[in-house]
Amino acid sequence: MVHRNGNFAKFKANYLFVDIANRRKAFCDANPTAKLISLGIGDTTEPLPSPIIDGFIRKAQDLSTAERYSGYPDYNGSAKLRQLIADTFYSNLEIHPDEIFISDGSKPDLARIQLLFGPQTTIAVQDPVYPAYVDGAVISGKAGDYNESEGRYSSIVYMSCTPENGFFPDLSKVKRTHLIYFCSPNNPTGMAATKSQLEELVRFAENNNSFIIFDAAYSQFTGSPPSFILRVSEYIQDPDVPHSIYSIEGSKRVAFETQSFSKLIGFTGVRLGWTVCPRKLEYEGGTPVWDDWARIMGTCFNGPSNLAEEGGIATLSPEGLRGMREMTSFYLENATIIREAMERLGFSCYGGRNSPYIWVRIPGKDSWAAFQELLEKAHVVTTPGVGFGREGAGFIRISGFAHRQDVLEAVARITKALSN
């Protein structure tokens, strides 16, 4: 018989967003007239700027002509888009276009990165943490067993990120692992590491001969945009937060960086992202990781959609970049509205300045109770913090990805419900 890959049996029973969907459905079944507002899942809601739509249409029309039809994409993405990404996001950081691999998004890239490393590879993650890193480690046999009472996998090193440590782990107490997943600005806490913190992280990786997998999916919400971009939201952003791990000296020898058009322009459904694999990144013995990464991208992927790529190229035009900046500013303003309302209600809030997410401490309640209270009293869906890890207990994540009127209405309902 064909045996099941034993790793799958190690998954904990339920998946956060499935649990939320079940509770939401139970509530709607019992309250069929309630109009829920979702500030739960971090999904973009605003229409795409016209230069980007024009890019899609231009490519579609190309595909209708014998002269401009094109077949298989370059497995690693179009040279034009790779050059534009290098120029836009890595100017002065000396990232070569051939170190940039275009993909269908960060989540698939994070899964493919797992293939680079065997099951003996150890990994560290922030806690709270975006679930995909751990799930990918479970599938590839790197996570160990799930301990229900601990709420953790036995072979994973969890780096606590809490208000007490300023959401940056005390690296002097972190056990050495081969890989360190690090997400900044963080999903779910919304907190972004400063330049000096990232320097500490890179030194830690250098001293331990570890690799960092730096998830920069929210980097365009931070405060040091390329100078030609409109700085609408300057007032709420922190200029000391780097966009890229490659701002840090020495990082090219220890770090991958994954990035995505999903949140920066609203391509969650269009699917386009990239991963930087520097030529200087080497395994023990000096083999460049780049060689294997290129092989994986050629074997396990076949290039991004040419329509999505053309949208990416249009995004990086001057008009597209202006649209991008307006879009991230819009979501940041949503986050500010939510954060200020929650602070007025007396809650300690984190994030929401360099990130669309607000991480709210709810004293004396567990996350699911807080989630349930907001669902029942305000008809607002949030995300219980404990779903992101043990250190998320007592928090909820509120997302700024929503239409403005929904944010205003949700905030009004929450204020009314919790003021009574």
Next chain:
Amino acid sequence: MVHRNGNFAKFKANYLFVDIANRRKAFCDANPTAKLISLGIGDTTEPLPSPIIDGFIRKAQDLSTAERYSGYPDYNGSAKLRQLIADTFYSNLEIHPDEIFISDGSKPDLARIQLLFGPQTTIAVQDPVYPAYVDGAVISGKAGDYNESEGRYSSIVYMSCTPENGFFPDLSKVKRTHLIYFCSPNNPTGMAATKSQLEELVRFAENNNSFIIFDAAYSQFTGSPPSFILRVSEYIQDPDVPHSIYSIEGSKRVAFETQSFSKLIGFTGVRLGWTVCPRKLEYEGGTPVWDDWARIMGTCFNGPSNLAEEGGIATLSPEGLRGMREMTSFYLENATIIREAMERLGFSCYGGRNSPYIWVRIPGKDSWAAFQELLEKAHVVTTPGVGFGREGAGFIRISGFAHRQDVLEAVARITKALSN
């Protein structure tokens, strides 16, 4: 230090299409005025029909409006497209839409299927064989070591497919494996298994408790199209060749099927495909494979591009299907032109009837010599058969994916060169 995943070191030194590109470049450098025609790589060349272009544009315009913008796709693809695929390609075969998982293409799906099975899993492949199955097995540690003199990996079972056995393996001599990769119509040989052959394959899998991974990427080139489709090419197709493994009784308990819009309509660059994972497919012990496959698609993938999906939906409209049938007929007519020309020159030819590929035996020459001769004398690029496996020695693959005038010109040049 971080160690390299030892599996990567097991790859044989060169990759077929890289070798071809290098020889091509060397020839062009030495003959800068030569106008090469490529009948090598199987990449689509013809513009997409207008209903499909309209689908892309409609979706692009939707993304520009607040009312119709949409974010994350369903990880498993849109319900509408899954239903259309079930109705179009699996009518009367009782495949439920929720057994159809939409993806960015067959190659990425084939790599994700590897994740379902641990490194102890044994696999069988046809020889000659599309390289991606073996490459995925190498990365995931199932292939063993590469034996340079054998031209084969030690842990893979190779099922010879030659003119002598009618390109269907003698299953009585094939060692039992957990997984059997089977591609029909076959890439590279162009030969399609008949219904009785597929029945034999399914009985073999049942008796051995094996799973079949049935690659049906070229199934729309075969002779039993859904009855509502225009049958332009009836005369060259064999009606005894099933479109789907699920035509065979009992196959839902033993087989996956991967499929793609790449060759059936020309989405090699747009990226859209699907895999069928039947609910009845179970591991030892009765766990449904479906559960783990859904988990993989949610963890390692994030859904197909919404633009590509809308093109897929448009393809499955009555006008789109007519365009699809015209497209496959066009490429089949190219294949017929090539096959007839090569037969006139006295070569034994296979395929090209239910497939865009023609598999040509070149007596007394090895594949690379034949490749080189056609390159130098006719300035035509083909693919040396040995690149697909040991049993491909002495053959070349000629692809019907080309503009008509290029096919005619290539055939004229080859005829002239080889008649002298």
